[in-house]
Amino acid sequence: MSSYLTGRSNPETDDAEETGTEPKSSVAKRPVTIHRPVKHRVEAFTVISYIGVSFFAILCLIPFWMIFVGSFTAESKLAISGYSLWPSPFSLQAYQLLFSGTTLLDGYIATLFITIVGTALSLTTTASLSWVIARRMPGISRPLTIFAYLPMLFTGGLVPLYLLVTEVLGLENSWFSVILPIMMAPFLVFVAVAFFRQLPEEILESARLDGAGEARIFFRIVLPLSKPILAVLGLFYAVTYWNEWFTALLFISDPTKYPLQLILQNLIADVENAAQIPSGGAAMAVAPVYQLRLAMTVVTVAPVLLAYPFAQRFFVKGLTLGATKG
Amino acid sequence: MTSANGAVSKAERQRKRASRRAARRGSWVLLLLAAPGVIWFAVFCYLPLAGLVVAFKNFSVSQGIFGSPWDGLQNFKFFLASGEAPTIVLNTLFLNTLFLAGSLLTGLVLALMLNEIRLTLFKRVAQSIAFFPYFVSPIVISIILQVILAGVNGQGGALNNLLSVFDLPQVSWYTTPGPWPWILTVVKMWQLGGYTSVIFLAAITSISEELYEAGAIDGASRFRMARSITTPLLTPTLGILIVLGVGRIFFADFATIFAIVGDNGTLFPTTDVIDTYVFRALRTQGDFGTTAAIGLFQSVVGFIFVTVAVIVQRRFNKESSIL
Numbered sequence: 001m002s003s004y005l006t007g008r009s010n011p012e013t014d015d016a017e018e019t020g021t022e023p024k025s026s027v028a029k030r031p032v033t034i035h036r037p038v039k040h041r042v043e044a045f046t047v048i049s050y051i052g053v054s055f056f057a058i059l060c061l062i063p064f065w066m067i068f069v070g071s072f073t074a075e076s077k078l079a080i081s082g083y084s085l086w087p088s089p090f091s092l093q094a095y096q097l098l099f100s101g102t103t104l105l106d107g108y109i110a111t112l113f114i115t116i117v118g119t120a121l122s123l124t125t126t127a128s129l130s131w132v133i134a135r136r137m138p139g140i141s142r143p144l145t146i147f148a149y150l151p152m153l154f155t156g157g158l159v160p161l162y163l164l165v166t167e168v169l170g171l172e173n174s175w176f177s178v179i180l181p182i183m184m185a186p187f188l189v190f191v192a193v194a195f196f197r198q199l200p201e202e203i204l205e206s207a208r209l210d211g212a213g214e215a216r217i218f219f220r221i222v223l224p225l226s227k228p229i230l231a232v233l234g235l236f237y238a239v240t241y242w243n244e245w246f247t248a249l250l251f252i253s254d255p256t257k258y259p260l261q262l263i264l265q266n267l268i269a270d271v272e273n274a275a276q277i278p279s280g281g282a283a284m285a286v287a288p289v290y291q292l293r294l295a296m297t298v299v300t301v302a303p304v305l306l307a308y309p310f311a312q313r314f315f316v317k318g319l320t321l322g323a324t325k326g
Numbered sequence: 327m328t329s330a331n332g333a334v335s336k337a338e339r340q341r342k343r344a345s346r347r348a349a350r351r352g353s354w355v356l357l358l359l360a361a362p363g364v365i366w367f368a369v370f371c372y373l374p375l376a377g378l379v380v381a382f383k384n385f386s387v388s389q390g391i392f393g394s395p396w397d398g399l400q401n402f403k404f405f406l407a408s409g410e411a412p413t414i415v416l417n418t419l420f421l422n423t424l425f426l427a428g429s430l431l432t433g434l435v436l437a438l439m440l441n442e443i444r445l446t447l448f449k450r451v452a453q454s455i456a457f458f459p460y461f462v463s464p465i466v467i468s469i470i471l472q473v474i475l476a477g478v479n480g481q482g483g484a485l486n487n488l489l490s491v492f493d494l495p496q497v498s499w500y501t502t503p504g505p506w507p508w509i510l511t512v513v514k515m516w517q518l519g520g521y522t523s524v525i526f527l528a529a530i531t532s533i534s535e536e537l538y539e540a541g542a543i544d545g546a547s548r549f550r551m552a553r554s555i556t557t558p559l560l561t562p563t564l565g566i567l568i569v570l571g572v573g574r575i576f577f578a579d580f581a582t583i584f585a586i587v588g589d590n591g592t593l594f595p596t597t598d599v600i601d602t603y604v605f606r607a608l609r610t611q612g613d614f615g616t617t618a619a620i621g622l623f624q625s626v627v628g629f630i631f632v633t634v635a636v637i638v639q640r641r642f643n644k645e646s647s648i649l
Contacts, residue, residue: 045552131356140360155625261463264466304461
């Protein structure tokens, strides 16, 4: 009964907050209009804030710009004067090399498979498990919460995972060895639970009275109402899969199955040696190693960067939901 | 609560009975929905715990996990006797403390500054840009660091170019272990600053506008308000983030550190952490027993940290408990 009550009162207060934003913001605006005539001076802290925020944003952008420019700069120039902010001897050599071989295509196929299949699996399992937890079923939801929470506290570590994937499941050199170990994120399960618990109980209740079963309620009512949170979860999972390389490093040894990140990692793996033996760079004159590395970085980051402006508001929303409810 | 009069309570009772019936009918559907997730957690989170018996065995692949002979605490002794244990444990704690302090401070300052900005478009764009490094993979971060620190063939790194402008001596960063804890901290500040600021900003929006009105009437400057109103009211959020961080303090950020340092042994004295050590031991020596023992040791100590952190946090602030 008490859980039923809280389940009902939650969406009510949240609704009140949501609908209350308009009057609240007008209240918030009022003091500004009152104080503006009184305080005309520009505050030092406001100026510092604009400068500070701009500075941080530029710091976040410059590295990507340098990599982008470097990938179009001839290796000979890179070797003499290092990286610059403008590609002076413009060169497409690295990109020509990248697009002429099959490595890049293989990498994209692997990464796309891992990202798409992985995100679909993650989304399905996370949403359905979270819904069951959020339903507050007596004797089921509480144990499930603990069941999903404990792995955040206690993990088996690297060795048991390695043995599980290679010896027990035999997934070596399969893309599923990259997907499965990171398929569910407990944190995102709890973000989804927090969202599901905000759904208005009245709608579910009336559906139940109309004779809808649990399956119909979940697929026909809950999921369509939860599109925003599904977008959040999907994007978080997709980025995780896109960036994942450690499980690939552990379990994938066939170079034709390397995802993009692992190809990139192989390209940089020798830089420590290069740094320790500066004279050993003679062999590098053959292929534009450094330029290639930067071009590879560009093609790896570009899809994320291009999708980011459209997706970022979902990330902020998901993080806010998780932070305030978690 | 709504049962003020009989009619409502009757309808309520009817509704409840109907919903209870539906619940009974639908519970197997719900179990079916939960099944894939439950199976995943069982296989990938709980089954590996059973695999930790390897820590007490003289493991060989041919004999399998349960067929290998028992070895008592030999694996633990081997690790503790190797002489590397204190270094990697201290490195893990030191680096994680720096990372936590650095990213929280950056996030807090960034959130306070973003909160001052009234130009909505500027604020949104700046926030999006600051958040982006969070989505960059460790490998790409490693490349960025090489562009800045190493340059091409060990010369022409952006930072060294900057140093030469001021007539300062060049530094061969990838062969100098000393500054690396700080370099990695700057990386984490860059990577997590925007992410953390979003969490703080979410907390800031829940602060009552009346407090700022009162502050303005009292003639407080914007900086004074940020310092004396916003920051104190962010303490609970800060507390939660610190507790979460302390709970994970025994688990290093393997991906970032390994992607950046890799097998560069010169940097190990200051950058080798438990996770990278375990991975290297597994890969180069194939020593499953010892690495599993270290993993178990890490999990147990980490679990103690988490438990203590949660207990402290619960006592510290009951309402915003994370559990």
